[in-house]
Amino acid sequence: MKIKIVAIILVFFSSLSFSQTKLADKFFENFGYVKAIELYEKVVEKGKADAHVLTRLGDAYYNNSNSEKAVYWYKKALDEYKDIEAEYIYKYIQSLRSIGNYKEADVWFKKLIEAQRGDSRLKGYDPDEVDIYDKLTSKNKDLVVTIENLSFNSENSDFGSFIKDSTLYFASARGDDEKVYSWNKEPFLDIFKIKLSDNKIDGTQTYGAPTQINSEDVNTEYHEASVAITNDGKTMYFTRDNINKRNRLNYDKEGTTYLKIYKATLVSNTWTNVIDLPFNDDVFSTGHPVLSPDNKTLFFVSDREGGIGQTDIYSVSINDDGTYGTPENLGEKINTEGREMFPYVAKDSTFYFSSDGHLNLGLLDIFKSNILKEEPTAEPENIGAPFNSGYDDFAYFVNSDIHHGYFSSNRPDGKGGDDIYSFNVIECNQQITGIAREHRTEIILSDVTVQLINESGKILAEVVTTSDGSYTFDVECNTTYTILGTKPDYKEDQHTITTSNENKKTNTVDLTLKPLILDSQIVINPIFFDFDKAEIRTDAQYELENIVDVLRKHPEMIIKIQSHTDSRGRDKYNLKLSDRRAKSTAEYIISRGIAAHRIESARGFGETQLLNECANGVKCSEEEHQLNRRSYFYIVDGDKERE
Numbered sequence: 001m002k003i004k005i006v007a008i009i010l011v012f013f014s015s016l017s018f019s020q021t022k023l024a025d026k027f028f029e030n031f032g033y034v035k036a037i038e039l040y041e042k043v044v045e046k047g048k049a050d051a052h053v054l055t056r057l058g059d060a061y062y063n064n065s066n067s068e069k070a071v072y073w074y075k076k077a078l079d080e081y082k083d084i085e086a087e088y089i090y091k092y093i094q095s096l097r098s099i100g101n102y103k104e105a106d107v108w109f110k111k112l113i114e115a116q117r118g119d120s121r122l123k124g125y126d127p128d129e130v131d132i133y134d135k136l137t138s139k140n141k142d143l144v145v146t147i148e149n150l151s152f153n154s155e156n157s158d159f160g161s162f163i164k165d166s167t168l169y170f171a172s173a174r175g176d177d178e179k180v181y182s183w184n185k186e187p188f189l190d191i192f193k194i195k196l197s198d199n200k201i202d203g204t205q206t207y208g209a210p211t212q213i214n215s216e217d218v219n220t221e222y223h224e225a226s227v228a229i230t231n232d233g234k235t236m237y238f239t240r241d242n243i244n245k246r247n248r249l250n251y252d253k254e255g256t257t258y259l260k261i262y263k264a265t266l267v268s269n270t271w272t273n274v275i276d277l278p279f280n281d282d283v284f285s286t287g288h289p290v291l292s293p294d295n296k297t298l299f300f301v302s303d304r305e306g307g308i309g310q311t312d313i314y315s316v317s318i319n320d321d322g323t324y325g326t327p328e329n330l331g332e333k334i335n336t337e338g339r340e341m342f343p344y345v346a347k348d349s350t351f352y353f354s355s356d357g358h359l360n361l362g363l364l365d366i367f368k369s370n371i372l373k374e375e376p377t378a379e380p381e382n383i384g385a386p387f388n389s390g391y392d393d394f395a396y397f398v399n400s401d402i403h404h405g406y407f408s409s410n411r412p413d414g415k416g417g418d419d420i421y422s423f424n425v426i427e428c429n430q431q432i433t434g435i436a437r438e439h440r441t442e443i444i445l446s447d448v449t450v451q452l453i454n455e456s457g458k459i460l461a462e463v464v465t466t467s468d469g470s471y472t473f474d475v476e477c478n479t480t481y482t483i484l485g486t487k488p489d490y491k492e493d494q495h496t497i498t499t500s501n502e503n504k505k506t507n508t509v510d511l512t513l514k515p516l517i518l519d520s521q522i523v524i525n526p527i528f529f530d531f532d533k534a535e536i537r538t539d540a541q542y543e544l545e546n547i548v549d550v551l552r553k554h555p556e557m558i559i560k561i562q563s564h565t566d567s568r569g570r571d572k573y574n575l576k577l578s579d580r581r582a583k584s585t586a587e588y589i590i591s592r593g594i595a596a597h598r599i600e601s602a603r604g605f606g607e608t609q610l611l612n613e614c615a616n617g618v619k620c621s622e623e624e625h626q627l628n629r630r631s632y633f634y635i636v637d638g639d640k641e642r643e
Contacts, residue, residue: 139384
């Protein structure tokens with residue numbers, strides 16, 4: 001009897017084929033990359049691989065961090081098909097770089113530029129830094145950065161921040177003057193101040209009402225901005241339009257007015273004695289003053305002759321007698337052919353500035369450099385998102401002791417042309433932890449393989465549960481992960497979780513795995529068939545892979561298959577239909593490499609064992625009928641115990 005059944009199965013098998021690509025896709029989409037690879041490679045062996053299969057193989061290996069295999073399959077796809085999406089070229093380049101093949105990566109980088117004209121992440125990038133866009137946008141993902149558009153911003157431009165003695169100084173065009181600046185049709189800039197206070201309840205900063213600084217000598221009818229005040233609070237440097245003693249603009253021969261740096265002295269709580277610094281000139285601009293922590297050096301911006309680019313950053317020494325040395329260009333490590341401006345020096349001598357000449361996310365970005373820390377060859381570093389955007393981001397100011405500061409930006413959704421934003425930064429580290437248990441029995445499961453998977457499907461880490469069934473991953477804040485738990489002879493369990501912005505938070509994700517072997521049966525989700533059909537659907541194939549896995553794990557195991565139909569149709573026909581379904585199920589399992597003799601029988605029972613009341617003549621829904629179209633897998637010989 002057994003030999004006869006096997007012979008029938010083999011005959012049917014020779015005339016049937018299964019859509020392994022669809023099944024592989026289902027495993028891929030559920031992060032089952034190993035199984036997906038196996039199935040995709042079977043398709044390749046049969047000579048039926050298209051661009052979809054080849055690129056999916058590349059992706060499966062890429063997501064599993066197997067760069068050599070990823071290179072092989074991406075290359076095969078690119079060699080055989082000419083219309084491959086540019087994103088696969090990008091991943092191919094990344095994989096090439098991963099294995100150190102920079103020369104080939106450079107070749108494909110040039111092709112990628114051709115395929116992706118206008119792609120902001122490629123514009124002006126070095127081939128060896130093809131992933132720089134991703135690096136800049138995700139640069140601070142291990143931090144919690146809270147950014148706030150401040151309440152006192154106006155509908156006009158507000159920018160620049162300097163704090164001294166709990167007072168915030170900034171520039172604003174909020175004035176009600178009738179005279180406006182022709183460039184943007186806003187009033188001219190003046191210097192304003194705001195008193196700061198800490199909120200004792202939640203530690204946040206609160207702001208008073210903005211007022212112009214108490215000086216008739218500083219704010220004029222024209223532009224004033226960019227304040228720097230000495231440590232003793234007695235001297236203020238600021239930028240102003242070049243005006244004469246009658247408070248009228250000075251022009252060059254072509255009718256252009258330039259910027260100058262002025263110095264004011266605090267006398268009886270009033271800024272007065274405003275003087276023009278000696279290194280200013282009527283034929284170029286000098287502005288954006290900032291002091292070194294020891295107040296012995298003044299840094300500024302200028303477009304004077306002899307510079308490197310459109311505007312450069314310079315330094316000038318401040319002598320003990322109040323005189324100034326000779327301005328010096330900070331050099332090519334800072335300055336480019338573009339615009340460098342808005343310098344700032346933190347307490348720890350970290351040098352910050354804005355530039356559109358260095359690699360950036362768009363327009364002006366904020367950079368930092370260790371050039372003042374006895375590292376003259378240090379390369380500047382883009383501080384990344386969310387401080388930087390595709391718009392102008394500038395005028396950075398930070399209290400490094402408390403990781404709180406300010407920057408200015410004209411990014412969308414602001415209140416005016418330029419707005420001032422505050423930021424708070426804390427390191428953000430979280431954990432995902434949990435216990436693996438058996439479904440229903442709640443038995444602790446050790447030796448469960450748990451994978452941490454990111455949103456793009458890449459496996460970031462893999463651990464095995466300990467003897468108490470626990471696992472732990474260190475993760476980033478504000479990120480979405482999938483946790484996937486697998487164990488031989490168990491149905492996998494997976495959960496998706498998005499971490500918050502809370503530092504040092506523990507997220508609990510417990511795993512519940514269903515045993516595939518219960519008593520003398522391999523238990524999987526029901527294998528459903530379409531009405532009046534015996535073909536194995538893709539969702540059924542996906543479930544049958546659990547049977548394949550169990551049989552591979554237990555090479556001595558022998559099973560029998562029983563299939564059932566619903567009550568619709570004639571009883572005798574349904575008996576034959578269920579028999580075809582049983583044999584089709586067996587054929588699929590054999591097609592996956594399981595020896596035919598390990599299936600003792602594959603038999604149909606028609607509608608003789610219904611699971612509900614949907615017998616002949618009873619009106620039922622499609623879902624109720626489908627419940628009766630199923631298969632069972634009984635263990636009749638071999639290893640029946642789970643390891």
